[in-house]
Amino acid sequence: MKIILLYNPSAGTEDFNLLEVIGSLERQGASVIAQNTKDEGYQEVFKLNYDLVIVAGGDGTVEKILLDLYDSKIPISLLPNGNANNIAGSLGIVGFYPDTVKHFKEENFSKLSVGLFETAEHKGRFIEGVGWGLFTALLQQIDRGKKKEGSKEDKVDFGSKHLRKLPKELPVQEYEIEIDGKDYSGKYLWIEVLNTRQLGPQLVLAPDADHSDDELDVMLVREDQMEELRDFLKAHEKEDVVSPFETIKAKKISVKTHLPFHVDDSVFEHQSLYEGTPKVSISLQKHQLTFLQTDPNSSKKKN
Template structure:
């Protein structure tokens, strides 16, 4: 009997041509019985109530987050077809290439547990799949969302985002931060405090190369004011097409409390603002999801 799957497709993700028909054909050739859902439709959430034996998501990180938040506590594997710009989640899981090739290589027995982060802040509780943090990334999200050009290629969009990071670094001030973790407390003036579930953040910035989204731990990346030149050099190298040659201060924790002297923080691609200073609790929830991996 054919495996019953539901394909959730964002037809506007990226610039490349990944039509509904091409995706359905590749899934049919794999032997799947597929129901198609446009993620822009009003009833996509209803279709997640009984999605079958496999959920397939074709889109970028935003589409992935939009769909998988409905799959928490459910024992349903997820297949990713990365069609977005950064594709941080897919890249962190080692998933890349043409959609048809990814589908052809799927094995339902090869699954990777995936943790979820929970943030308790001034706005209440929210979850993240990539990262939450303070400093340059809330500014980047706010600024870049205003300047995005849908006509740019994936490479041009990533380059534009890195240029925005560069501009922010030239103009931003560090902020005082205190972090309370299970076994230590840290404080100082930081440009960036990023609590990461995966290794990549923003425009494919490889800040936590050892992060494992299924290890039950958060990777806490810290960039101090006295490391500004180092971070600027990292961005400049990335803009020249060079890989990650820098290492950052990283702590691992299941739970932490962050006290930040400024007013904004982000949870994945959403920026939250409150009266400064702000206090935010963050913890990991292990094994909430499972993804098919190569």
């Protein structure tokens, strides 16, 4: 069995031991090629023959690799080693690896859908979600913070400190929204189109999301839900809590607004000027990625 192990040496925690992981996999009978994701041209490793890709790193590294492999049929496994680990958390993967080869032979696989978004200027894919309002504003604050000399806060620490302050600072905005042909236009504080259960500073926004189905989960927080939003964010500072806001299962979503939006952890702004209001169209691609579940207690098996 041939394994490509992609790792980010500067991921958020110090728990990952590269030599220990390689040694464990080789003792299981695997042949391992380790590739640093910070190296220029690291994608060349995908030209080799391999049976499994293991990604060790945080959400940023995982998203980058998954989008590189968006049309791959080769199984993927994760060794979550970031600060949030939202993708691994949504998939029920905890980083268990000593029985990787055994689980591979047992075909202990699950599926993950990949999202698509399109504007007048850009087409792209996403793993976690696309949204407007609260989380986009938080990412903009994080970007500003990174530009300050000596700022090393990660999105979990920064989010925990600043997220609860944002609702009272953000104006309610008007959006034109269509979800599977139905009009949901109105004034909202926060909009998220989610492919995974959680995003950002480990916010569980779509607890019932099925990462292997053909639907996205849309969360719309209305202006009259301000207090409920503040209570949720306040509680999140102290413990893991689930969002109180209902989500809508959907296959095709369009949002019209001039406002910036986030795609996973990146912020986008509409660049071109043309008649009408800029629109973002969101859906899922048909091909799904295959994941190896290496947690023996995971309930998400063989979807």
